[in-house]
Each structure stands twice: as C-alpha cells, then as structure tokens.
Amino acid sequence: MLSPFQRVHSMRSLLLVVLLPGLSFAQPKVDPAKPLTRIVFGSCNDQDKPCPAWDAIAKQKPDLLLFLGDTIYADLDKKQKVTAELIKSKYDQLDTLPAFKILKSTVPMLGVYDDHDFGKNDGDVKWPLKDDAQKILLDFYNVPLDSPRRSRKGVYHAEVYGPPGSRIQVIMLDGRYHLSGAIKGKYDPRVRTTPYIPNSAEDATFLGNDQWAWLEVQLKQPAEIRLLCSGIQVLSEDHPFEKWMNMPNERAKLYKLLRDTKAEGVIVLSGDRHLAELSMSLDALTYPLYDMTSSGFNQATPSWRPPERNRHRVAAVPFGNNYGLVEIDWSRGTSPLVSLQLHDDDGRTLVRHDIRAGMLKPSEQAAGGDKFGDKAAKLPEGVISATEALTKVGDEVTMQFAVKASNKTKDGKRLFLNSDADFKGEQNFTVVLTGAILTEGKWKDADPATFKGKTVRVKGKVSKFQEKPQIVVNDEKTLEVVE
Numbered sequence: 319m320l321s322p323f324q325r326v327h328s329m330r331s332l333l334l335v336v337l338l339p340g341l342s343f344a345q346p347k348v349d350p351a352k353p354l355t356r357i358v359f360g361s362c363n364d365q366d367k368p369c370p371a372w373d374a375i376a377k378q379k380p381d382l383l384l385f386l387g388d389t390i391y392a393d394l395d396k397k398q399k400v401t402a403e404l405i406k407s408k409y410d411q412l413d414t415l416p417a418f419k420i421l422k423s424t425v426p427m428l429g430v431y432d433d434h435d436f437g438k439n440d441g442d443v444k445w446p447l448k449d450d451a452q453k454i455l456l457d458f459y460n461v462p463l464d465s466p467r468r469s470r471k472g473v474y475h476a477e478v479y480g481p482p483g484s485r486i487q488v489i490m491l492d493g494r495y496h497l498s499g500a501i502k503g504k505y506d507p508r509v510r511t512t513p514y515i516p517n518s519a520e521d522a523t524f525l526g527n528d529q530w531a532w533l534e535v536q537l538k539q540p541a542e543i544r545l546l547c548s549g550i551q552v553l554s555e556d557h558p559f560e561k562w563m564n565m566p567n568e569r570a571k572l573y574k575l576l577r578d579t580k581a582e583g584v585i586v587l588s589g590d591r592h593l594a595e596l597s598m599s600l601d602a603l604t605y606p607l608y609d610m611t612s613s614g615f616n617q618a619t620p621s622w623r624p625p626e627r628n629r630h631r632v633a634a635v636p637f638g639n640n641y642g643l644v645e646i647d648w649s650r651g652t653s654p655l656v657s658l659q660l661h662d663d664d665g666r667t668l669v670r671h672d673i674r675a676g677m678l679k680p681s682e683q684a685a686g687g688d689k690f691g692d693k694a695a696k697l698p699e700g701v702i703s704a705t706e707a708l709t710k711v712g713d714e715v716t717m718q719f720a721v722k723a724s725n726k727t728k729d730g731k732r733l734f735l736n737s738d739a740d741f742k743g744e745q746n747f748t749v750v751l752t753g754a755i756l757t758e759g760k761w762k763d764a765d766p767a768t769f770k771g772k773t774v775r776v777k778g779k780v781s782k783f784q785e786k787p788q789i790v791v792n793d794e795k796t797l798e799v800v801e
C-alpha cells in the first residue's frame with residue numbers, strides 16, 4: 319500500500335522516466351556562491367534490491383550527495399565472471415531506477431568505489447580491471463572527458479565548495495587502486511571470519527605515493543570544514559575486517575600529515591561495514607577527530623546485532639539501512655554548528671551529535687612530540703615497534719614501546735608491561751616478566767609503578783598466550799629501560 323506521498327512521488331518518477339527514457343542526465347552542479355548546508359553520504363547498495371533510502375534522501379534536499387563505495391555490487395553472483403561489461407551493467411541498472419534517476423537529475427554527486435564496485439571483494443592493486451572500474455565510475459558520474467580525474471591512477475578527487483569563511487572541502491580518497499599489503503591471518507571461529515592482521519611493512523600502502531603527495535597539497539588548501547571520505551573506517555581499530563589500522567604505519571602517516579599540514583575542520587566519513595556508527599579520538603590530532611560511518615543504503619544488517627568492540631565509539635546503529643547527513647549552520651559566526659547525523663532509510667534521525675567547527679582547530683601547543691608517538695618512527699636500527707611485534711609470532715626480536723599499563727599478579731610471580739592502555743585491545747602487546755628477573759638482580763623489587771610511562775626495550779621470542787602475542791622475560795639482560 320502506497321502512502322499519498324509515495325503515490326505522488328512514484329507518479330513523478332514515472333513521468334520523468336517516460337519523458338526521459340535512457341537519457342544520461344548532465345550532473346547538476348553546486349552553486350559556488352552558496353555555502354553548503356546539507357551533505358548526505360552513505361555506502362553499500364545492492365542494485366537488485368529495493369532501496370527506500372533514495373526517496374528519503376531526496377526528501378532531505380541535500381546540496382551534495384557523496385557515495386563512499388559499494389554503490390553497486392558487481393561480484394555477488396559467484397558463478398558469473400566479473401568483467402568490465404558486467405560492472406557497467408550494474409551501474410546501468412541503478413541508473414534505470416526511477417527514484418535514483420530523480421536523485422541523479424536533481425542532486426550533485428561525488429563518488430568513489432570501494433571493493434564491490436571495484437569488481438572484487440577486498441580488491442587491491444593486483445585487480446586487473448582497476449582501470450576499467452575507474453573509467454566506468456567516472457562515466458557513471460558524467461565526469462567530463464578532459465577532467466584530470468580521467469588521467470590519474472585512481473578515482474581520488476577533491477573539491478572546495480562555498481565562499482571564503484564558509485568553505486567545505488570534500489576529499490574523496492581511493493583506497494583500492496593502490497592498496498597493497500593487507501594481510502589476513504587464520505580463520506577465527508570466535509569472529510567467524512579470517513581476520514586481517516596488522517602489517518607494518520614499509521611498502522604496505524592504502525594510497526600509493528602519488529595520492530599521498532596529492533593529499534598533502536589538498537590539505538593545504540584553505541577551508542573551514544573538510545570532509546575526508548574513506549571507503550573503509552579510519553578510527554575503528556578493534557574489529558577484524560578492513561580498516562586503516564590494518565596498516566598501522568599508514569594510519570599514523572595520515573594522522574601525522576593532518577597534524578603537519580595544520581588542516582583544520584577535518585571530519586572523516588566512511589562506509590563499508592553494514593552498520594552505522596560515530597567514533598571519536600582525542601589522540602590522533604591536536605583536536606578531536608570524528609569518523610562517521612554510514613553503511614548501507616540497503617545493505618545493512620537487517621536485525622540488531624551486538625555492537626562489535628570499538629574503543630572510539632560515540633554512538634552506534636548496529637542494524638537497519640541508513641545514510642549519513644552533515645548539516646552546517648553557518649549563521650553562528652566564527653564557529654559554525656556542525657551536526658553529524660545518522661538516519662534510517664525512512665529519514666528518521668537515529669543519531670545526532672552536534673559540535674562547533676571551532677573545536678576542530680589545530681593547537682600549536684599540543685602539536686607533535688611524544689603524545690603522537692612521533693618518536694616511535696625513530697627507532698634504532700634493528701628495533702621494532704610493539705605494533706610490528708604483533709606480527710612476528712615465532713621470531714626472535716628486539717622491540718621497544720612506552721608502557722601504557724602495567725600490573726602484577728597477586729602472588730607477585732608475574733609482572734605485565736602493556737603497550738596499550740587497554741591490555742585486552744587488539745593492538746596491545748604484552749611483555750611478561752617472570753622467574754629470576756623478579757627474584758634477583760636490578761628488577762627484583764619492581765612493581766607496576768617502576769615501568770608505567772617508561773619506554774622499555776625488550777629482546778626475546780614472540781610467543782602466543784590465549785591468541786595474544788607476548789614476550790616472556792626472565793633474564794634481566796634482555797630488558798632495558800631506555801627513557
């Protein structure tokens with residue numbers, strides 16, 4: 319049964335489709351003189367399923383609509399070989415949907431692919447159709463033939479909208495075309511998947527050199543608010559799926575670049591996860607860094623599921639189709655009100671978190687230094703970080719880290735040194751002092767306070783205890799406090 323609105327809406331849709339059969343619409347453009355106030359974003363749409371979100375988004379009348387990837391699914395039918403023609407046919411199918419057609423003809427859009435519209439689940443630099451996927455995506459968004467987006471390797475792109483004082487920069491990253499070095503461990507029945515494991519190898523990359531250099535130039539462009547769009551999550555680091563933390567050095571590099579360029583107003587938007595959530599970290603930049611995830615337009619987990627662990631979570635919507643909305647009230651003087659919202663596919667607001675743009679300014683005082691682990695990059699030759707040690711089970715290593723948490727068993731027989739404040743976290747590495755080191759020599763009276771906040775260098779073999787990497791130390795010669 320259709321509501322009166324739906325009836326009118328579908329008649330409008332029908333009229334447009336009848337009047338304009340098969341016509342590829344010129345993409346509407348953003349008015350450069352007008353500050354943007356409503357930007358909708360989202361990800362994950364199966365073109366074969368209904369998508370009520372298109373109608374809900376049209377009702378929002380956004381100034382701009384951002385597609386963060388998996389806009390179509392080209393690889394769902396495992397029996398069908400993915401070809402360039404197949405990828406294009408899925409986009410064509412989306413283009414025939416009346417509700418989507420209306421959106422496309424009335425709302426300016428920017429889009430990047432994630433993996434399924436790239437043509438391969440968790441696809442990377444090795445995907446042979448990557449250039450085809452790029453061309454098909456640019457054709458879908460009617461990107462002009464002379465656009466620089468047609469000549470670079472990857473679909474990354476940035477625009478600054480609005481007049482000085484009310485500028486929004488939208489940066490769309492391509493995390494697929496150059497992706498190299500994502501590695502998986504063994505199947506883990508507890509999470510019912512084969513988890514990614516951190517890779518700190520120097521050549522492991524999300525963006526590739528050219529895109530990194532391009533991003534630095536973009537971050538130096540003046541803008542009051544920047545929406546940094548990534549197909550996969552940047553902040554969330556505790557789940558086993560694709561995320562920036564699978565390459566800790568790349569994420570650290572991103573944070574450092576954001577700090578070094580003194581980019582103000584950065585808010586990350588992400589997708590991919592079939593749920594919606596808002597995350598925030600106080601430890602990435604000199605101001606709070608938010609990551610708002612919306613997924614999917616019609617591909618979210620339909621029923622409630624226990625929210626997976628996310629140490630940075632502010633709010634979660636772990637079920638139901640959704641889209642994100644960033645609403646900006648520029649009438650608040652020098653500190654506009656930025657409303658970060660997650661809506662269901664009927665348009666209801668499920669999460670609303672309002673901040674002032676003035677909060678998102680770099681602070682000179684807190685820039686650089688130990689707080690951001692910049693020293694970690696300067697480890698001596700042959701010494702690895704705790705993050706890297708996580709990947710070295712079975713190897714003899716020399717590793718170094720600042721002790722964020724420490725505790726001792728009641729019987730005093732084991733003293734634990736943890737690299738992360740949360741010793742249960744996925745990124746924590748534990749050094750266990752036990753045996754002679756606690757009964758004789760210089761550490762015999764050691765307790766948690768002896769090491770807390772100190773940087774220790776440890777030599778030993780990385781073993782596993784209850785699936786967590788650790789080094790057991792009983793010889794005082796293999797433990798050194800270096801600062």
Ligand SMILES: [Fe+2]
Binds near residue numbers: 432590
């Ligand atoms: Fe994805």
